[in-house]
Amino acid sequence: MATPQLTGTDFTLTPRAMVSADPAGALNLKQRDFIGLKDFTRADIEGLLDLAAAMKAGQNNEKYLQDKFLGMLFTVASTRTRISFQVGAKQLGGHAEHYKAADLQLSNHETLKDTAAVMSRFLHGIIVRMYDMNAYGDGHGGIHVMANMADVPVINALDDKEHPCQVMADLLTLKEKYGADYKRKRVVMSWGYSPRQKSLGVLHSMMVSGAMLGMNVVFAHPKDYELDEEYISFAKDQIRKSGGTLDFTNDLMEASEGADVIYMKSWKSLKLPKDKEEIFKNEIRSDWCVSAEHFKRANPGAYYMDCMPFIRGEQVTTDVADGVNSIIYDQAENRLHAQKAIMAAIIGLKPGVNEK
Numbered sequence: 001m002a003t004p005q006l007t008g009t010d011f012t013l014t015p016r017a018m019v020s021a022d023p024a025g026a027l028n029l030k031q032r033d034f035i036g037l038k039d040f041t042r043a044d045i046e047g048l049l050d051l052a053a054a055m056k057a058g059q060n061n062e063k064y065l066q067d068k069f070l071g072m073l074f075t076v077a078s079t080r081t082r083i084s085f086q087v088g089a090k091q092l093g094g095h096a097e098h099y100k101a102a103d104l105q106l107s108n109h110e111t112l113k114d115t116a117a118v119m120s121r122f123l124h125g126i127i128v129r130m131y132d133m134n135a136y137g138d139g140h141g142g143i144h145v146m147a148n149m150a151d152v153p154v155i156n157a158l159d160d161k162e163h164p165c166q167v168m169a170d171l172l173t174l175k176e177k178y179g180a181d182y183k184r185k186r187v188v189m190s191w192g193y194s195p196r197q198k199s200l201g202v203l204h205s206m207m208v209s210g211a212m213l214g215m216n217v218v219f220a221h222p223k224d225y226e227l228d229e230e231y232i233s234f235a236k237d238q239i240r241k242s243g244g245t246l247d248f249t250n251d252l253m254e255a256s257e258g259a260d261v262i263y264m265k266s267w268k269s270l271k272l273p274k275d276k277e278e279i280f281k282n283e284i285r286s287d288w289c290v291s292a293e294h295f296k297r298a299n300p301g302a303y304y305m306d307c308m309p310f311i312r313g314e315q316v317t318t319d320v321a322d323g324v325n326s327i328i329y330d331q332a333e334n335r336l337h338a339q340k341a342i343m344a345a346i347i348g349l350k351p352g353v354n355e356k
């Protein structure tokens with residue numbers, strides 16, 4: 001019997017039906033690239049979260065990647081993403097090998113196009129982390145170039161515009177803490193100081209998925225740290241359908257009022273030149289360190305979230321980062337479960353079937 005097409009609502013009503021059928025296939029994402037959350041529907045996102053939760057609970061141990069070999073091209077450092085993909089692929093019966101750009105002929109000026117075309121002749125999926133924050137958009141564009149040349153799925157492991165895998169793990173974490181109610185919670189995404197120029201990926205992926213799911217997301221940041229208009233206009237369109245809210249403020253203390261979550265993330269200014277940004281962010285850094293004072297304004301029991309890595313005392317005080325309401329390690333662990341669901345849905349086979 002053909003597996004019925006299930007929607008996110010179906011999953012909510014009958015979660016066990018989803019688990020006992022072929023959840024990865026039922027999602028109907030096979031052979032899709034996973035580059036940005038704008039490319040997916042609310043039902044896709046909810047279905048992936050249900051599959052991730054079932055995998056985490058041990059209710060789905062299918063070997064969706066049996067005998068499959070994935071390649072991971074990372075041009076910048078990673079701890080959580082790299083390890084969770086490698087462990088996740090292994091748990092699904094496959095293997096994921098990690099390559100630095102310096103290991104490949106990319107370092108001798110072979111093109112991204114040729115690299116992607118050749119990799120896809122060997123591999124069943126390609127996972128890419130790529131960005132240079134001096135040239136905003138080039139990383140995201142580079143991943144699309146690779147996806148256009150590859151005839152296997154490409155997964156975005158962080159570029160300069162999106163971090164879809166991190167945010168899928170964040171949504172899973174929120175759902176675990178608040179149940180279905182997480183969609184009505186006030187989630188404050190706060191800018192924080194970093195000496196590095198960091199990606200806007202988490203902010204944009206949270207903005208678009210939060211808007212699709214009907215969440216109340218507030219972005220608190222200094223002037224000149226506005227986010228990319230492409231994502232803002234997409235998200236505004238989504239909240240008209242979902243009933244969510246999207247707000248922006250330059251005042252973190254005001255934003256913290258009634259917050260259910262305060263999530264700290266550093267990101268680079270899209271407006272200021274590097275030398276001017278350096279001076280500016282040093283002047284304002286102490287105003288943007290999440291502390292107990294912000295949590296006094298938040299709702300009782302509000303959680304602290306952080307995609308990590310971060311510097312204690314710089315972006316968040318140690319008492320908050322290591323406090324009882326900090327869920328940063330749950331977020332990190334959920335990278336594994338969320339990415340297993342993503343790999344199973346787009347690359348996976350029904351166990352025992354060997355298509356390639």
Ligand code: CP
Nearest residue numbers: 078079080081307308
């Ligand atoms: N949050 C995150 O992507 O961590 P890594 O850079 O360690 O992979």
